[in-house]
Amino acid sequence: MSDSLFRPKSVAVIGASSKELHIGNRVIKNLLDFGFKGSIYPVNPKADEIRGIKAYKSIMEVPEKDGIDVVHMVIPAKFVPAAVDDCGKKGVKNIIINSGGFKEIGPKGEAIEKDFLERAKKYGIRIFGPNCQGIINSDPDIRAYCNFTFTKPDPGHISITALSGGVAEVIHQAFSQMGVGTRIYASNGNACDITIPEIVRYLGDDEETRTIVLYVEGLRDAATFLEVAKEVAAKKPVLAMKAGRTEVGAKAASSHTGGLAEVDIATELIFKKAGILSFRDEAELCQAAVAFASQPIPKGNRVGIITNTGGPAVIATDVFGDKGLEIPSLSDRGIETLKEKVFPEAAVGNPTDLLATGLAEHYRTAMDVMMDEETIDSVFINFVTPFFVDTDAIAREIAEVSKQKRKPIVCNLMTDPQQWTETVRILKEGGVPCFGFPGEAARSLAALVRYNDIRSRDIGEVTIYDDVDKARAEAILEKARGREILSATEVYEILAAYKITVADWRMADNAQEAEKAAVEIGFPVVVKADAESIVHKSDMGGVAVNLADGDAVRSAAEEMEKRLNADDLKFFIQKYMPGGKEVIIGAKAEEGLGHLIMFGLGGIYVEVLKDVVFNLTPVTKYEAEEMLSSIKAAPLLKGVRGEKGVYEAGLVETLQRLSQLVTDLPAIQEMDLNPVIAYEDNVFVVDARIAI
């Protein structure tokens, strides 16, 4: 995908129509109204002109020698394959298929989609869509409105992409109504060829795009997305939202995308891994994007507040409190400067309340002080526009300080935009992000801070343990091929191959050997029945714990032999580990992405409080430590009420070794280390399960 799609010099419309309410007419109107800088070629077998532009009987007749950059297709699905052939012969570079009737309607449409896509590939044509809105580029040199929607953006620095035209349009309208421009807009519907990652990469390379806004309901090629997103997010802020988070939401998403109704947590983890700023609310996302488009990223979480009315600053401060931002005191010097220059009744400090009567020079002093304060990273302004002060002058000062780009400024502007038109204009043209609600403004500023946190988070390199025996583990898996669940011996041998510490264990074929094994291990021990036919060991009386001597072991094993009556019955004897903290560590394969790794405290913490965290492989030491500290019950690992803490370094190493294990052995579908018992100075896996 190249500039030919987003910076087209020529656009033809196959299915151009004389009827005003037809998309094939609207696209031409939009190109004209938006002032497209290239050539427009309506294609219609019957019309001579459309909207005053000469029309051509067929694409072949279009007088464009170097090939046409973009062709819109607004014709019934069944005619698309042949039309693609024509485009191929004509040397067309990109086709935006606005028409529907393809994969989204079922197998019949899917077959047509496959058909035209094969033809397009033969000719090297890239397809955008089908069943899509198209693209918009507001670059003054281009002015391409290759789209049938109705929101005409001002040039700007935020670019938008989403498969869903509806949500892309919601976002686009929001920027328009906030008076903020858009750079590039791309909504690619079925996305049979050109993908979201490709678009994101293009936007990453587009210099005038300062912020990318992305909406997804799931990721088709998660691995590619992650790779591209990492690369692009390193260059500029990518703000994203994933819908279908909840069970009902996922069901709704699946009904309109034809996907599976499954709440996926992987997308959020991918966002995190890529350094994408994730949002759960589209309004918050759009409002944050406005701040990103013009403001620098703060270096920390300390906010200075300037207000000319009390209450809204309190609301903003609550939001800061919720988001972990700080409102530090000002230096003595800063306070002195303020006291000298603002009204004596003003409240000087952080917040500084200049009063409704506060003048432009007071705002300027307060902003200058905040910009100079070493302990302040960003500035939040509440600005109500009383009729008795020169609000234009205040706006000019705010715009001027904002343009210095020393620290971000976000403004809660409380005004009637119909009356205070000039004040609003000055702030808008000065690039000051303004919001009517204090909470909106505060959340936008908090998003800038969160972005700084994300980007300054260095997860480090993945530790590669070279003391592992990958070949041995692979051999065990190879031998187990065809089965779904590995035997205890297999599981423990794989753990041993990756030096994941387990409580000492032996296998025994019968009760007598079980006793012998127990003696070797040392008492007390646990005895577990092991046979392919026994899945729920403890439910079937196949587990006996805390056996204190050989007699107890032998009689427990004999008891199980009688009760379970399985031909392939063996016994798994393991050191019994009392005390310690129960922990659960797990892994689950994610198509194309590696594995999800899970960590949590065992028992009620997992079952009742659902207190678990996830990450994607590979997990670095930093990330493993972050997992430990992210659970709500994290203080329990450190030790509370006089208890000693557990060996966190051992848990961190176990997480990293498990990450390496499942990465080396992608055949593993699910793996549970449950429980892992963590003591003050060591960690033992005492039960484990592997599914392939």
Next chain:
Amino acid sequence: MSDSLFRPKSVAVIGASSKELHIGNRVIKNLLDFGFKGSIYPVNPKADEIRGIKAYKSIMEVPEKDGIDVVHMVIPAKFVPAAVDDCGKKGVKNIIINSGGFKEIGPKGEAIEKDFLERAKKYGIRIFGPNCQGIINSDPDIRAYCNFTFTKPDPGHISITALSGGVAEVIHQAFSQMGVGTRIYASNGNACDITIPEIVRYLGDDEETRTIVLYVEGLRDAATFLEVAKEVAAKKPVLAMKAGRTEVGAKAASSHTGGLAEVDIATELIFKKAGILSFRDEAELCQAAVAFASQPIPKGNRVGIITNTGGPAVIATDVFGDKGLEIPSLSDRGIETLKEKVFPEAAVGNPTDLLATGLAEHYRTAMDVMMDEETIDSVFINFVTPFFVDTDAIAREIAEVSKQKRKPIVCNLMTDPQQWTETVRILKEGGVPCFGFPGEAARSLAALVRYNDIRSRDIGEVTIYDDVDKARAEAILEKARGREILSATEVYEILAAYKITVADWRMADNAQEAEKAAVEIGFPVVVKADAESIVHKSDMGGVAVNLADGDAVRSAAEEMEKRLNADDLKFFIQKYMPGGKEVIIGAKAEEGLGHLIMFGLGGIYVEVLKDVVFNLTPVTKYEAEEMLSSIKAAPLLKGVRGEKGVYEAGLVETLQRLSQLVTDLPAIQEMDLNPVIAYEDNVFVVDARIAI
């Protein structure tokens, strides 16, 4: 406070000014611009007229015989007391003091405030403010804009009140910008006389006010507020927000109100007790109010979704999922009707996606089906306005069904209001709540559902236990007067008086008696040192648990005698209660409100996970049960992992008895039952503390 303030027939302005930028001029301009139906009397010793209206040298000269309804005072603070005297002589009913310079600036201003208030009381004048904006009444018969702000509302059904002028104005502007009218607006600044509860009561009685929006940073007279709010909230929805929720927020609030920097949870509990719908975000509050102003309250949480674009419905559904709303399937009959009448490619069900090409009659059919479905309580509509359908016709159908008021309708309208002016107008005039973001629309609908939950919640009557011995408890407290902490004997006797079950106990004066007491109780026992000088018993080695026989008790007590060396040392002997679940129950006096009652699981659940809930006395059985089920670890009370549940009815009774106890004995400042041990069929307090 009567109609004379909110429906004035005459308004005089003391401090009326010829200078355009003076508040004393602006108030007159606002009254004129807004079309005030009564008389306006500028008072200015030097001017003959102001803004074309005859001015008077003094209030005494104003030709109003029956007394003036409202006087604005826009004069320096020091002149206010004398001016109040003049008003008294003139028979003025209400004074809105816009000027500042009173309590908010410190002791000097506070003295002036006290002075003029005494004078006003003498004459029976009510004071609104000082340091306030004033009131607005948009009633077409009144049109009173007694306020110096700039937002001119359309007549409407939402009324707004807040001390904070800044936040009241934010809310007011929001309604104005959403194209929704306001009924009455009242921002009373320092509120030295007319209070928020008085205003709320007036709004409750005002028939045209359908929804009351309230913002507070704390409550001054919480008991009166609760009483009034209960009464008013029973008549119409009261939507409220309390700022200063967070530690930093509380600090910011205290800096501009001069209050204490303390995070108060009581206000939220008062809202709950009064049946007020509480919000944490002012935008969400305003958007919800728009839905309340025109839509009926749904009877349940089941939403029907109609859309003409997929993605936004997914976003809305996520919000519904978060808020506990359901998206039930439609009946076969409903589905059949839809299939007959909408496009064959449309997705029929819940959500029903009519496609962007969906017509007005399709929307109508879908709405009619949803209105008829017994399993649907409310309807959510996503409506994007494509150019190729008659969106005005769709809007007309939505407005018509909305007017039926069978079930609430909330609409996510995705459009450009500059282009689709007629569509927007039809929806607005039809009273359809429309929001640009799907999440906003969904949250507004969810607020209607939450309101139904709150209003249909019947907390029942307070149980009054008549087996308690209030007199005995009072006598103990009387005897303890002057001390802060009660002795163990006193605490246990008070518990006994209120039949709160405690583990069997005795007091003993020395080691020998301790042994004797232990034998009476039965082993094992706990021995605790009890002396006024010993606060942290366990830290000082004053606690010995699980003593199995008389020897152990005697030697433990002797040991303590030696170690603690306190003259007033006694021993508290109690049955040792192993096993069971540790629970914490507490009470804390709240000025003017009774007590906060706390409940939580003990140990790490309180200390690490902060998993506690609060309520205000008196606590009914329903509320006590709700407290038990509201903690995150609630399943532990029911029993998990094969454990049996605890005696919840016993805990519920303990909460109710404690509620009665602290209500009967208001001298109790703090009371902790910690821990209470809950077993399968009984509950025992094993340690308790009372501070007076």
